[in-house]
Amino acid sequence: KAGVTQTPRYLIKTRGQQVTLSCSPISGHRSVSWYQQTPGQGLQFLFEYFSETQRNKGNFPGRFSGRQFSNSRSEMNVSTLELGDSALYLCASSSGTGSFKNIQYFGAGTRLSVL
Amino acid sequence: DAKTTQPPSMDCAEGRAANLPCNHSTISGNEYVYWYRQIHSQGPQYIIHGLKNNETNEMASLIITEDRKSSTLILPHATLRDTAVYYCIVTDYSTSYGKLTFGQGTILTVHP
Numbered sequence: 001k002a003g004v005t006q007t008p009r010y011l012i013k014t015r016g017q018q019v020t021l022s023c024s025p026i027s028g029h030r031s032v033s034w035y036q037q038t039p040g041q042g043l044q045f046l047f048e049y050f051s052e053t054q055r056n057k058g059n060f061p062g063r064f065s066g067r068q069f070s071n072s073r074s075e076m077n078v079s080t081l082e083l084g085d086s087a088l089y090l091c092a093s094s095s096g097t098g099s100f101k102n103i104q105y106f107g108a109g110t111r112l113s114v115l
Numbered sequence: 116d117a118k119t120t121q122p123p124s125m126d127c128a129e130g131r132a133a134n135l136p137c138n139h140s141t142i143s144g145n146e147y148v149y150w151y152r153q154i155h156s157q158g159p160q161y162i163i164h165g166l167k168n169n170e171t172n173e174m175a176s177l178i179i180t181e182d183r184k185s186s187t188l189i190l191p192h193a194t195l196r197d198t199a200v201y202y203c204i205v206t207d208y209s210t211s212y213g214k215l216t217f218g219q220g221t222i223l224t225v226h227p
Binding site: 035048049094 | 147149157158159160161164202206208211212213214215216217218219
């Protein structure tokens with residue numbers, strides 16, 4: 001069974017640009033969560049989608065947005081990039097149902113550098 | 116989610132058991148204890164979880180105290196590949212909806 005796939009793995013952008021990151025969850029998983037990891041703040045939750053609906057959102061500005069498609073694939077977008085947005089962005093999928101609904105499986109991440 | 120407290124770092128000799136403690140004194144009745152680890156530059160990896168009973172799987176054992184205020188993750192025979200940051204997370208899915216709150220974790224270093 002294929003794991004969580006994130007593309008691209010590395011990205012370099014300049015301040016003011018926007019970026020879109022993609023996440024393909026494990027087949028059959030309906031929940032996708034996004035996290036930002038930086039050396040200073042650690043792993044922080046961005047948002048979670050389940051069946052195309054955002055169910056939970058972390059404490060990030062509106063420049064960070066996401067969506068989920070009918071096949072459960074998800075994208076996150078960051079507009080008007082700032083230097084502080086440089087981070088490893090991680091996506092995780094889970095079944096969202098049943099007794100193991102909250103076990104999250106993480107992708108390898110997208111490393112974003114903002115210059 | 117209940118707050119967790121973990122030691123910042125621990126060492127372990129290869130082949131010995133690694134016992135990683137976690138305090139979660141404010142845990143509520145519906146909250147589960149989850150353990151994840153993150154090997155350098157990789158995404159976190161699920162290890163084990165439990166509510167109140169001790170749990171064991173192919174990777175580790177989880178011991179939860181009777182009052183549920185603390186737990187211990189046990190790696191029975193640590194190897195060099197177990198060197199990682201270990202995160203203890205306490206959460207109730209019915210309110211957290213896909214959100215895992217990661218603390219600073221414990222950096223476990225396994226020595227030859």
